[in-house]
Amino acid sequence: MxxxxxxxxxxxxxxxxxxxxxxxxxxxxxxxxxxxxxxxxxxxxxxxxxxxxxxxxxxxxxxxxxxxxxxxxxxxxxxxxxxxxxxxxxxxxxxxxxxxxxxxxxxxxxxxxxxxxxxxxxxxxxxxxxVSFLKDIDSPSRAYYKIAEAAEALNLDFAEGVRVLELGSAPGGASQFLLEQGCEVIGVDPALMDPKILKYPRFKHFKAPFESLTERSIRDRIDWIVSDINLPPTVVIKEVLRLESFLQPKGLVLTLKLNQDKHLEHLGKIISQVEKAGFRIFVKHLPTHRKEVALIAWRS
Ligand SMILES: C[S@@+](CC[C@H](N)C(=O)[O-])C[C@H]1O[C@@H](n2cnc3c(N)ncnc32)[C@H](O)[C@@H]1O
CATH class of the missing domain: 3.30.2130 (VC0802-like)
Incomplete structure (x- = not known):
C-alpha cells in the first residue's frame, strides 16, 4: 500500500x-x-x-x-x-x-x-x-524564543547557578531568557547589549569577537556554550570545538544559520564533527526558526 x-x-x-x-x-x-x-x-x-x-x-x-x-x-x-x-x-x-x-x-x-x-x-x-508555546515576550530579540523553545523541547537544565558562555549575545534576547532562569551568563559579542541585560549583576559582557577568546580569557567553569552567531556554520563549529576543547562544557546549544544552500549540504559533516568530539546530538528546527536549525549536544 x-x-x-x-x-x-x-x-x-x-x-x-x-x-x-x-x-x-x-x-x-x-x-x-x-x-x-x-x-x-x-x-x-x-x-x-x-x-x-x-x-x-x-x-x-x-x-x-x-x-x-x-x-x-x-x-x-x-x-x-x-x-x-x-x-x-x-x-x-x-x-x-x-x-x-x-x-x-x-x-x-x-x-x-x-x-x-x-x-x-x-x-x-x-x-x-x-508551534511555539510563547506569546508576546518583551525581549530585545527573537533569540529569546529560540533558546526558550530549545530548553523546553529538550528539557535543558538552565537554572540558578548554571554558567553559560553565550557567543553572539547582542542585543540580548537569549541572555534575557537565561538570566530569567537564574543562570550566570558571559556574553561574547563586539556589538552592543541592550541596557536591560547589562543591569543584571549575573551578566558579563566580553565585547570582542569569539575568535579572540583564549583559555586565559575565561577562568570560570562553563556548563553550556550557546551560540547564535551569524557566520557560516563551518566557521562557527570550528571555533566552538576549539573553545569546548579547553572549557569542557557539558553541552552545546548552537543556532546554525543556513542562509545559503551550501550550508544545508555542510550539515552532515558538521554533525559528525561534533559527534567525534564526544557529544550526543539532536538537530531541530524550532517553531520560531527561519533559515536555521538548532544543534543541541551533550557530552556523552
Ligand atoms: C542573530 S544575532 C544574535 C542575537 C542574540 N543571540 C540575542 O539573543 O539577541 C548574531 C550576532 O552575532 C554577532 N557576531 C557576528 N560575528 C561575531 C564574532 N566573530 N564574534 C562574536 N559575535 C559575532 C553579531 O554581532 C550579532 O550580534
Missing amino acids: TQYFFALVNPEVESLFKLEMKLYYPQMKLAYSRSGFFTFKGGDEKKFQPLMCRLSGRCIGKIDLKDLKAPFWAWKRTEELNLSPELTQISDNTWFKIGETARLLMMVGENEYWLGEYELEEDHLQTPGE
Whole structure:
C-alpha cells in the first residue's frame, strides 16, 4: 500500500525544505501542498525526518470531521482559519506521552481537514503542530524564543547557578531568557547589549569577537556554550570545538544559520564533527526558526 507523509514547514524556509527534499528524499513525490503544509507519496517511513520542517509524520489523508475520533491535537495552517470550540477543547485536553502515537488534525483550509500521526519523541514539543508555546515576550530579540523553545523541547537544565558562555549575545534576547532562569551568563559579542541585560549583576559582557577568546580569557567553569552567531556554520563549529576543547562544557546549544544552500549540504559533516568530539546530538528546527536549525549536544 502506498504510504503518504506530511511536513509542516515555516513559510520562510519552504525553499530550503524543497531543496532538502530534492537532495535527500529524491524518491518521494510531492502529492499536495499549501503554504506551510506539504504531503508526499512513497519512500521509506523510517527515514522520513527532514530537518527543515517543524514536524513530519505519516499522512492518513483528508478527513471528514464526522469520522474523527478523539484523542487528537488540532492545528490550523493560518491565523485566519478558525478551529471550532469543540475541536479546540478536545485538543486542549489531549496529552500524548513520549513513545505514544500522536494524532494531529490539520486544518488546512475552510472545511479542509487532514489527519496525520507520528511517534512522540524526546525532542518533540507538547504543542499541536509544534508551534511555539510563547506569546508576546518583551525581549530585545527573537533569540529569546529560540533558546526558550530549545530548553523546553529538550528539557535543558538552565537554572540558578548554571554558567553559560553565550557567543553572539547582542542585543540580548537569549541572555534575557537565561538570566530569567537564574543562570550566570558571559556574553561574547563586539556589538552592543541592550541596557536591560547589562543591569543584571549575573551578566558579563566580553565585547570582542569569539575568535579572540583564549583559555586565559575565561577562568570560570562553563556548563553550556550557546551560540547564535551569524557566520557560516563551518566557521562557527570550528571555533566552538576549539573553545569546548579547553572549557569542557557539558553541552552545546548552537543556532546554525543556513542562509545559503551550501550550508544545508555542510550539515552532515558538521554533525559528525561534533559527534567525534564526544557529544550526543539532536538537530531541530524550532517553531520560531527561519533559515536555521538548532544543534543541541551533550557530552556523552
Ligand atoms: C542573530 S544575532 C544574535 C542575537 C542574540 N543571540 C540575542 O539573543 O539577541 C548574531 C550576532 O552575532 C554577532 N557576531 C557576528 N560575528 C561575531 C564574532 N566573530 N564574534 C562574536 N559575535 C559575532 C553579531 O554581532 C550579532 O550580534
